[in-house]
Amino acid sequence: MDNKSKPLTQKQHHGILLSFCLSSVLLIASCALAWNTLTIQLVLRLSFALLTLFGFFASLTALTRSVGAAAIVLVGVLVFAPQIPFAGWFFGGLSLPGLWLMARGAIEEIRAMSLSKAIPIITVIVLGTAFYSDFQSGPQLAAGKYALDTFFHASITTMYRDHGVISVGLDGLVPLHYHVLSHKIFAGVSAISGLAALDIYYCLYSFILPPLLIVSLATLTGCFAPASNLATSATAISLVLLIIRKLSLCRHAALGDGCFVSESFCLSLILLTAAIIAWLDYFESRKIQPLVISFVLMILTGLTKGSVGVIGFGIYGLGGLIKAKLSLRYWLAIGVAGFAMLLLVVKSASSTGAAQMQFLPLDFVVNYVKGPEYFPLKVIFYLVFHYLPVWVALVLGFYRDGHKYLLSSESLILLGLLLPGMAIGMSFAVQAGAGSYFSTIASIIALAFIAQHLGPYLATGSWKTALMLFVIAGLFSKSRMIEKSFLPESQGKMQKNSELADIVSQLRLWREELPKDCCVQISNLDRLSKIVGWHAGWLVTAVVERPMRGGVPARDTVPDSKHSAYGLADYNNTVSQEAAGCRQLVHLSFAE
Secondary structure, eight states: OOGGGSSSOHHHHHHHHHHHHHHHHHHHHHHHHTGGGOOHHHHHHHHHHHHHHHHHHHHHHHHHSOHHHHHHHHHHHHHHGGGSTTHHHHHHHHHHHHHHHHHTTHHHHHHSHHHHHHHHHHHHHHHTSOOSSOTTHHHHHHTTOOOHHHHHHHHHHHHHHHHSOOOOOSSSOOOOOTTHHHHHHHHHHHHHHOOOHHHIIIIIHHHHHHHHHHHHHHHHHHHHOTTSOHHHHHHHHHHHHHHHHHOHHHHHTTOSSHHHHOHHHHHHHHHHHHHHHHHHHHHHHOOHHHHHHHHHHHHHHHHHOHHHHHHHHHHHHHHIIIIITTOHHHHHHHHHHHHHHHHHHHHHHTTOGGGOEEEOTTHHHHHHOOSOSSHHHHHHHHHHHTTHHHHHHHHHHHHHHGGGGGGSHHHHHHHHHHHHHHHHHTTEEEGGGTTHHHHSHHHHHHHHHHHHHHHHHHHTOOHHHHHHHHHHHHHHTHHHHHHTSSHHHHTTOSOOOHHHHHHHHHHHHHHHHSOSSEEEEETTTHHHHHHHOTTHHHHHHHHHOSOBSSOSOOTTTSTTOOTTSTTGGGOOHHHHHHHTTTOEEEEEOOOO
């Protein structure tokens, strides 16, 4: 039977299966490392979410005959999933045909050396990555170690899932528009899996999105090196990521594993890679369908992370000048899609203090690059090592193809991301060093092009080579993996904050007991504020999963209050009173 007549082509089957295998192994490894913080119910829900998401995606791919189209439909479905009754059972049933398609021929592929070699290596790479949150977040929270961003995002996700409003829920459901799409997607996953929003950010994200990003980049490698093996390319990308993270010169130049730290950034890079693949397909087939898919994916990329969408459009501009030339259809599509995304991104960026940008040339270099103190050398240090993967990919390309490489699709993609990313990263100041989101995109995508040069050396390796790489990767990531395991607690590295642990226990109990459609007010919230600071309200809304009244800190009660950050600027007394609506107000207090 011809590949095109099968429900899944060999390339689609291999890509989905590899992603599923990596995520499954990561789930098993993460559970083993954090067995003391997990419950059977949580593990079962995580497993159900994994099977449902991959099975449903395989079903969509078989139905649409396109991974890009399936990704678009999946995003749309997840956005509306919170409004679908019994979403878990419904989508669990729809995933069964896809799981059956994935199972066909799976044993033969898993037995292949390249696939078997990729799984343990990528597992170590991803487990060694510095996430904001992971399976050990429970003990870390009890010890007073927590990620502010996780509370913020989990609060927004749960407010959308249960109440249909993108809001932090601190003083009623005041709408905001910060990274709307990523929160809606995670809310959909929460609705389907039955997992709490915090569990999505603590656990599910860490073993699904990073492998998907690696496999997506490996798929992009295959567009330029058709003979390459997907698993071998994924292994090569993982090893390059390991080198970047461990090379102090790159880390000092503010290039690390930021793509894994931010959930929305990682998700947007996956969508960007899918958009690039569809863009390449358009120039190969000259059919309108892949062009439409590409632009829709790019708009979704911008809604997920504005910086990635804005920079991604550089590919369409620069690449179009060389490849599309005077094609009216192409430039008309760019105009419509670009204008639509610009309006949506501007709305998102202007709605929260966390996304404020101001024109301050070289601010990122001065404040976030830890290179030489002598300023000119610091700039050179930044230009060389922050964009090192791009320079390596360009040099390898020129070495292989000569001057013809300058007009190749690979070069146009790299330059289309590099030039606008460098211009914005070196010209504007973004709060908390978020300018790196603009400037590191080209370096992440460059990994796909480096892999086509490194892959052949890994493909010829034996299991001894695979074992050696596995051991080296494990040694490099040893400290990170220990942090993610039960070992820090048993070694006494995390002293338990009993007062915070008691409060979190009360919050979790309230989540189980309170009606969904209510608004909580805590009379002694200042007790929590003294422990965690001005963002105590986010911890309440994230864990209780209910909107609250009085969660915005008063300036005089919390000294470090930042009323302009993370959506707090959206709140004022007049709006918040109206936003609470007629919801039942439940008065609570923390037990002394």
